[in-house]
Amino acid sequence: MTTSTTRRALLLAAVLAAGAGFATAAAAQTSIKIGYVLSRTGPNTGGAAVTTLPNYEMWAKEVNDAGGIKLGEKRVPIEIVAYDDRSSAEEAVRGIERLINQDKVDFILPPWGTGLNLAVGPILAREGYPHLAATAVTDKAPELAKRWPNSFWLLGTSTGAAEALVDLLVKLRDEKKIGDTVAMVAIADGFGIDLSTAARPALTKAKFKLAYDKSYPIGTQDLAPIINDVKALNPDVFVAFSYPPDTLALTEQSRIAGFNPKIFYTGVGTAFPLFNQKFGKNTEGVMGIGGWSGDSAAIKDYLARHKAARNGAEPDRWASAVTYSSLQILQQAIERVGKVDRAAVIKELQTGSFDTVIGKVKFENNLPTRYWWVGQWQGGDFYGVAPAGNVGARAAIVPKPAWVAP
Amino acid sequence: MTNAILTGLMLGGMYALIAMGLTLQYGVARIMNLSYGEVLIAAAFGAQGLFTGWALSPFAGLAFVIPVAFLLNLAIYRVLLSPLVRRARTRDALEVDSILATFGLAFILQGIMLSMFGGAYYSYSYLASPVHLFGETIAANRLAALAVCILLGGSLYLALTQTRGGTAIRAVAVDPAAAQLVAIDVARTAAFTFALGGALVASAGVLISTFLTFSATSGVVFTMKALIVVVMGGVGNMLGCLVAGLLLGVSEALVASLIDPGLTLAVNFALFLVVLLVKPAGLFGRASR
Numbered sequence: 001m002t003t004s005t006t007r008r009a010l011l012l013a014a015v016l017a018a019g020a021g022f023a024t025a026a027a028a029q030t031s032i033k034i035g036y037v038l039s040r041t042g043p044n045t046g047g048a049a050v051t052t053l054p055n056y057e058m059w060a061k062e063v064n065d066a067g068g069i070k071l072g073e074k075r076v077p078i079e080i081v082a083y084d085d086r087s088s089a090e091e092a093v094r095g096i097e098r099l100i101n102q103d104k105v106d107f108i109l110p111p112w113g114t115g116l117n118l119a120v121g122p123i124l125a126r127e128g129y130p131h132l133a134a135t136a137v138t139d140k141a142p143e144l145a146k147r148w149p150n151s152f153w154l155l156g157t158s159t160g161a162a163e164a165l166v167d168l169l170v171k172l173r174d175e176k177k178i179g180d181t182v183a184m185v186a187i188a189d190g191f192g193i194d195l196s197t198a199a200r201p202a203l204t205k206a207k208f209k210l211a212y213d214k215s216y217p218i219g220t221q222d223l224a225p226i227i228n229d230v231k232a233l234n235p236d237v238f239v240a241f242s243y244p245p246d247t248l249a250l251t252e253q254s255r256i257a258g259f260n261p262k263i264f265y266t267g268v269g270t271a272f273p274l275f276n277q278k279f280g281k282n283t284e285g286v287m288g289i290g291g292w293s294g295d296s297a298a299i300k301d302y303l304a305r306h307k308a309a310r311n312g313a314e315p316d317r318w319a320s321a322v323t324y325s326s327l328q329i330l331q332q333a334i335e336r337v338g339k340v341d342r343a344a345v346i347k348e349l350q351t352g353s354f355d356t357v358i359g360k361v362k363f364e365n366n367l368p369t370r371y372w373w374v375g376q377w378q379g380g381d382f383y384g385v386a387p388a389g390n391v392g393a394r395a396a397i398v399p400k401p402a403w404v405a406p
Numbered sequence: 407m408t409n410a411i412l413t414g415l416m417l418g419g420m421y422a423l424i425a426m427g428l429t430l431q432y433g434v435a436r437i438m439n440l441s442y443g444e445v446l447i448a449a450a451f452g453a454q455g456l457f458t459g460w461a462l463s464p465f466a467g468l469a470f471v472i473p474v475a476f477l478l479n480l481a482i483y484r485v486l487l488s489p490l491v492r493r494a495r496t497r498d499a500l501e502v503d504s505i506l507a508t509f510g511l512a513f514i515l516q517g518i519m520l521s522m523f524g525g526a527y528y529s530y531s532y533l534a535s536p537v538h539l540f541g542e543t544i545a546a547n548r549l550a551a552l553a554v555c556i557l558l559g560g561s562l563y564l565a566l567t568q569t570r571g572g573t574a575i576r577a578v579a580v581d582p583a584a585a586q587l588v589a590i591d592v593a594r595t596a597a598f599t600f601a602l603g604g605a606l607v608a609s610a611g612v613l614i615s616t617f618l619t620f621s622a623t624s625g626v627v628f629t630m631k632a633l634i635v636v637v638m639g640g641v642g643n644m645l646g647c648l649v650a651g652l653l654l655g656v657s658e659a660l661v662a663s664l665i666d667p668g669l670t671l672a673v674n675f676a677l678f679l680v681v682l683l684v685k686p687a688g689l690f691g692r693a694s695r
Contacts, residue, residue: 040520040525041520041525041623043623045525045526046527046621046623049524049525049526050526050527053525188668214666214668215667216662216667216668217667217668217670219627220670221417221420221618222413222416222417222548222659224409224545224548225409225410225662225663226662228409228410228663244527245529249619252531252534252545256535256536256543256544256545257536257543258536258543274527274528274529278529279531405535406531406534
C-alpha cells in the first residue's frame with residue numbers, strides 16, 4: 001500500500017516535472033545549455049586535466065558571473081552538462097549522442113586530444129553543432145574542415161609543426177649558430193609518428209644530417225639508453241616528439257648525462273607548468289612544441305585569471321590559451337547571432353573575426369591563419385619563437401645554456 | 407655496452423621492486439590484487455606530498471609510508487578480503503573472487519586519488535644528480551632504488567628461508583591445508599603477508615616517484631608490469647622476482663641501445679613467452695599439482 005502510494009506520488013511528480021519542462025521550452029530562452037565530454041579517467045586524463053577542464057570551468061564561471069551570454073538585449077546564464085569519456089572514442093561518441101538526444105544541449109564543447117576530436121567529428125557534423133577543436137593536431141585538418149564545414153581546427157597540422165621547426169633550424173644554420181647534425185626520437189604513437197613522418201623529409205630536403213632517427217614505445221620507463229646513444233653522436237640539434245612523461249624523463253636524463261646540444265627540443269609537455277616546476281632554472285633555452293606571446297597584455301591577464309581561478313595553478317603555454325580562445329570565439333559568435341541558431345553561429349564562425357587572448361582570430365577555410373609552433377623557455381616563461389613572422393615572436397636563444405645543478 | 411648493462415640493471419631493479427609485493431600477496435595470500443598499481447601510486451602521492459609540503463626526503467618518508475601502508479593493507483584484507491577467503495571453497499575460487507573484488511577496489515582507490523589530486527601529471531626532482539660508476543654516468547635516484555630493492559629483496563629472501571616465521575609463510579604458500587596441521591595460523595599468516603606485500607609496493611611507489619612521472623590514473627601500468635615479473639619469476643618466489651626483473655630490464659636496455667628502442671616491448675614479451683613455454687611455472691616456480 002505504502003509503496004504504491006509512493007509510486008503514484010513519484011509518477012505525479014514526474015508528470016509535473018515534464019509539464020514544467022514543456023512550459024520553459026515554450027517560453028523564451030532562460031539559459032543556454034552547454035555540454036561536453038572530457039577524459040576524466042584513463043590515459044588522456046593528464047592532458048585534459050591541464051589543458052581543457054580548467055578552461056571550460058573557468059570560462060563557464062566567468063560568463064555566469066557576468067550574467068551570462070548576451071542574447072539580443074538580455075543576458076542568459078549557461079548551464080553545463082558534462083560526462084567522462086574514460087579516454088575512449090566509443091565512450092566519447094556515446095556521450096555526445098546523449099548530450100544531443102537526451103540532454104538536448106544547445107552547444108557542445110569538444111573533447112581533449114586529436115583522436116577523440118576525430119572520433120566525435122562525424123556526429124557533430126551530422127547534427128550541425130559547431131566543433132571548435134582546440135586540442136587536435138592533424139594533417140587531415142584542411143580536408144576535414146572541407147568535409148565537415150561545422151568543424152574548426154585551431155591547432156593546425158603536424159606538417160605545419162614540423163616545417164616551422166625545420167625552417168627555424170635552417171635560419172639558425174644560415175646564421176652559423178648551429179651545424180647540421182640532427183638527432184630525432186619519437187614516441188611510437190599518433191603524435192610522434194605524425195610529427196616524425198613530417199619532419200624526416202623536411203629535414204632531408206633542407207640538407208640536414210639525420211644522425212639518429214628512432215622511435216620508442218609508449219610507456220617506456222627508462223630513456224637513458226636513448227640519451228646515451230644520442231650523446232655519443234654529439235649532434236647539434238636534439239628533437240624529441242614525445243608525450244609528457246617522456247618529455248620530463250628525456251630532459252632529466254639529458255641533464256644527468258650532461259648532454260647539452262645547441263638546440264634541445266621536446267614534444268608535448270614542454271609547455272606544461274609542471275615542466276617549469278620540476279626543472280626551474282634548467283628550463284632556460286629548452287625548446288618545445290607550442291608557445292605563446294608571453295609579452296602580450298591579454299596573455300598576462302589570462303595567466304593571472306587562470307591562477308586566481310585554479311588555486312594558483314598555471315595553464316600550459318600552448319593549447320590552454322587556444323582552448324580558452326575557442327570559448328571566447330564561440331561566445332562572440334553566439335552573441336552576434338543573438339539566438340540559439342547553430343547554423344547561423346557556424347556561418348558567423350566561418351566569416352567573422354574574433355578578439356581573443358591569443359589575439360585576433362579569423363578563420364580561412366575553417367583554419368586559423370597563425371599558429372605558434374616552436375616555443376622556448378626564457379626567464380621562466382615559454383615564449384613563441386617560430387614562426388618568426390607571428391606577432392610577439394621572440395628571438396631564439398642559441399646555443400642553449402649549459403645545465404646547472406638543481 | 408657497460409652503460410646499457412648498468413641502465414638495464416637499474417631498470418630491472420625497479421621492475422623487481424615493483425613486483426616483490428605482488429609475489430607475496432599472490433603467492434602466499436592467494437589474492438590476485440588488481441588494485442596493486444593504485445596502492446603504488448597512492449604511496450607515490452604520499453611521498454610527493456611529504457616532499458613538497460614538508461621538504462621531507464622520500465627516503466625519510468619511507469619510515470612514515472611503510473607502516474601506514476602496512477596497516478591500511480591489513481585493514482583492506484580484514485574488511486574486504488577475509489570474507490572472500492572464508493567463503494572460498496578452493497584456492498582457484500579465491501583467486502577469481504579476489505580478482506573481481508580488487509578490480510573494484512582499484513576503481514575506488516583511483517576515484518579517491520582523482521578527487522584529491524585531479525588527473526594531472528605529477529613529478530618532482532629528488533637525487534636527480536649524476537653518479538659516475540665504471541666510467542659511466544647514471545642517475546643517483548635510480549641507483550638508490552636499485553640498492554633499496556636489493557636490500558629489501560635480499561633481507562626478505564633471508565627472512566623467508568632462515569627464520570621460523572618465514573618458513574611458516576612459505577608453508578602457507580605451498581599448502582595451506584597441511585600448514586594448519588602443523589599449528590600454523592593460516593588466516594593470520596596470510597593477512598600478515600598481504601599487509602607486508604602492501605608495505606613493499608608502497609616503498610616501491612615512494613622510490614619510483616623520485617624519477618618517474620605519475621598521475622592518478624597510471625596505476626594499471628605497474629599492475630601489469632608486476633604481474634609479468636611475478637609470473638615469469640615463479641609465483642611467491644622472492645629470488646625469482648629479482649632475477650626476472652633484472653632479466654627484463656637488462657634485455658630491454660641492451661635491445662634499446664644495440665638494436666632499436668622501438669623493440670623493447672617486443673623483447674619483453676618474447677622473453678616472457680619463452681620462459682612460459684620452457685618453464686610454465688616460472689623461472690623458480692615449482693609446478694603445483
